[in-house]
Amino acid sequence: MAMPNGPQGERENYLNKEYGVGSWLLTTDHKRIALLYLMSITFFFFIGGFFALLIRLELLTPAGDLVQADTYNKLFTMHGMVMVFFFLIPSIPAVLGNFLVPMMIGAKDLAFPRINLLSWYLYIIGGVMMLHCMLTGGVDTGWTFYTPYSTAFTNTKIVEAGLAIFVAGFSSILTGLNFVVTIHRMRAPGMTWSRLPLFIWAHYATSIIQLLGTPVVAITIVLVAAERTLHLGIFDPKLGGDPLLFQHLFWFYSHPAVYIMILPSMGIVSEIIACFSRKRIFGYNFVALSSIAIAVFGFLVWAHHLFVAGISIYAAFVFSLLSYAVAVPSAVKTFNWTATLYKGSIRYDAPMLYAFGFIGLFMMGGLTGLFLSALGIDVHVTDTYFVVAHFHYIMVGGAVMGYLGGMHFWWPKISGRLYPEGWARLAALIVFIGFHLTFFPQFVLGYLGMPRRYYDYSHMPEFQVLNVLSTAGATILGVGYLLPMIYFLWSMRYGKPAPDNPWNAAGLEWKSASPPPTFNFDVEPVVTWEAYNYEELDAPHPQEAPVVR
Amino acid sequence: MAGNVDALFIFLLIVTGMVALLIFVCLLFFAARYRQRAHVHAEQIEGSTPLELTWSIIPLFVFLAIFAWGAVIYFKERTPPRDAAEVYVVAKQWMWKLEHAEGQREINELHIPVGRDVKLIMTSQDVIHSFYVPAFRIKQDVLPGRYTTAWFRATKPGIYHLFCAEYCGTQHSGMIGSIVVLEPAQYEAWMSGGSTGPLSVTGEKVFAELGCVTCHRSDAQGRGPNLQGVFGKPVLLQDGRTLVADENYIRESILDPGAKIVNGYKPVMPTFQGLLSEEQLNALVAYVKSLSGAKPGDGSGKANADAAAAQGSQVNE
Secondary structure, three states, X not given: OOOOOOOHHHOOOOOOOOOOHHHHHOOOOHHHHXXXXXXXXXXXXXXXXXXXXXXXXXXXXXXXXXXXXHHHXXXXXXXXXXXXXXXXXXXXXXXXXXXXXXXXXXXXXXXXXXXXXXXXXXXXXXXXXXXXXHHOOOOOOOOOOOOOHHHHHOOOOHHHHHHHHHHHHHHHHHHHHHHHHHXXXXXXXXXXHHHOOHHHHHHHHHHHHHHHHHHXXXXXXHHHHHHHHHOOOOOOHHHOOOHHHHHHHHHHXXXXXXXXXXXXXXXHHHHHHHHHXXXXXXXXXXXXXXXXXXXXXXXXXXXXXXXXXXXXXXXXXXXXXXXXXXXXXXXXXXXXXXXXXXXXOEOOOHHHHHHHHHHHHHHHHHHHHHHXXXXXXXXXXXXXXXXXXXXXXXXXXXXXXHHHHXXXXXXXXXXXXXXXXXXXXXXXXXXXXHHHHHHHHHHHXXXXXXXXXXXXXXXXXXXXXXXXXHHHXXXXXXXXXXXXXXXXXXXXXXXXXXXXXXXXXXXXXXXXXXXXXXXXXXXXXXXXXXXXXXXXXXXXXOOOOOOOO | OHHHHHHHHHHHHHHHHHHHHHXXXXXXXXXXXXXXXXXOOOOOOOOOHHHHHHHHHHHHHHHHHHHHHHHHHHHHHHOOOOOOEEEEEEEEOOEEEEEEOOOOEEEOEEEEEOOOEEEEEEEEOOOXXXXXXXXXXXXXXXXXXXXXXXXXXXXXXXXXXXXXXOOOXXXXXXXXXXXXXXXXXXXXXXXXXXXXXXXXXXXXXXXXXXXXXXXXXXXXXXXXXXXXXXXXXXXXXXXXXXXXXXXXXXXXXXXXXXXXXXXXXXOOOOOOXXXXXXXXXXXXXXXXXXXXXXXXXXXXXXXXXXXXXXXXXXXXX
């Protein structure tokens, strides 16, 4: 262990420096804001999860018997909106990114601490608007808001939900802006671009997407609201508009948004795999550049959501081809993580189990993406449960697995406490098994032809067995997600105090105390080593790295 | 078509299965072989550019092959054969209205003969729907304000699910029906009842009732273009562009006549937006098409279908 473990409770840190509600609500400390985000997104995660549970319960039997059709339609809509806009997009960047980006590059805080706090408030305002919308009737269009249903036919609260997402979108833009500026301007002396942890590269790529993509969805929402309230003809053919224009605009953001969710997770996995195999990541440059490549190509594939929507055959060819192009950097990452294990010295602590789980689930999601990019197959399986399974493998399997892995990896740093390792390993296993049981049957359902967003399948009773399996899996998955919340909370009070660097990990954040002081480092660090210098860390008599605390 | 899609699907299952297995075996092997107890000191390996290029370029070529295969299937799916029987589909919340070129109308049910190419010319009265027959592996969104087309050929008699695959509101999951595939003889029997006359004849009546005929005369002396033989042929527009007259062009010319003016004519035609039902529009389109000699669903196509059916039943035996 690089650092001896000091007497914890006495050291001043970001948690015990000030007390009281005001000290949290007016804080500009990126670490406290990260915790504010953690509480907020966890709240929305369980709301979204509750909706998912009701959806799965309804589908347990073919007949529509648990809720009304309209209620069901609102459930999957609100599940999608809450999970995408209020959990997945902010999850890793706003919590772990907020906490770690400054620490990993040796900065005191983000470049704009007040804007950081503003972004949390925007998120909360958007969240409250969304809650209000849900409690006063909700929306039933699906999270995709397809026109002209959303602009001319439904009588649910489109404008209100749209505005909630609009406001939350600015929170996302500001976070991205903050990260880009911070990574450019605030790196400690010696922290060159080629020494950045891959977590930072991943967040840099993510931030670019947030900055460039989010304004497009904001504009699209404004256009939907304008058509709905002022009857301007933009998307509705009756008013001279074009419904496909909406789909192009919507997916121009919402496809890259998937990379907002998955790239940070990939960054986390790179950190964890390097640490627990005690090796520099294999092919650092390729892994770093593949993040940028994904961000760039990710903007060029949106119309692969439109292969049966009525676009021209030749447009479909182009977007199919480009979709395969974006698959290459994802494959490169997976190969590099696997190669990193080669001749490593591998430990199986809980974060590593989550990282393995990530690779397993992400690989399934990525490989089934190859099916969907193939035009002939997409025609059959798009808008069926095959697609539902595919994107859940990426966005939930991949992104949430990575998020949980990161939470376990950095929890000792964040809270200054250790969680019960046995329970954490068990939870990783439960999530992995529950996830497959929930979503694997949906691939089969989709190929058999069950369309998504079906409330009632009593004319197709042959689909029931697979639906029952899926619902059973969802129950297990729910337990798997509840467990970490319980033992994390438990550990804050009863957990053993964490040493500064419990994993003996490389990375500047581990050279600070656990929990870190308000300004992260007592002395500004000077970086003289490459990222993932596990060889030096594990050398029998390590060269004493500069003490920074 | 289903066979082609399934073949590619199985090919992909094999390829991705092999990749997944390879990664899985490597992970497991490394995880066991290099666990900390067995392998105390990690060996630092910087990376390898040749290896990176290998595992970028090989997947890229495999991807290109999959792309090409998928694209070929898609091209076929999206290009209806010329002599296919035509069915006009009008989707609305939450039902399918189908009308054969011969005039039979159906709701949520479509009867077709085995072994015959069937082309669907589809539009929606309200929101976006999607015509999905899983057994035929076809799906096509149905949009308001324009036509989209799809086609299939059923190879086995039976009853197949028809689903709406694009979320369309409260009863989305109730917007289902069936495709009833009949033997040619049964189909003839079914067709002999319930027709109000061919759709093109209905269209001719509408054409006369609305007075279209006063300008669109067959002697090229009218204020509007002569419609004889127009369908499927290139049309020179006033702005110099040329386009091929398809269903969407005819539809647009009725609803928004000023959008594309034929060279040599004046924009004098009034719009019929809001004055025609989707069914009347379909009838008009069918009539204009019938003026071009191509009469889908007449003798030549039928002979074709009988031959195909004979082939199909042999396969079934």
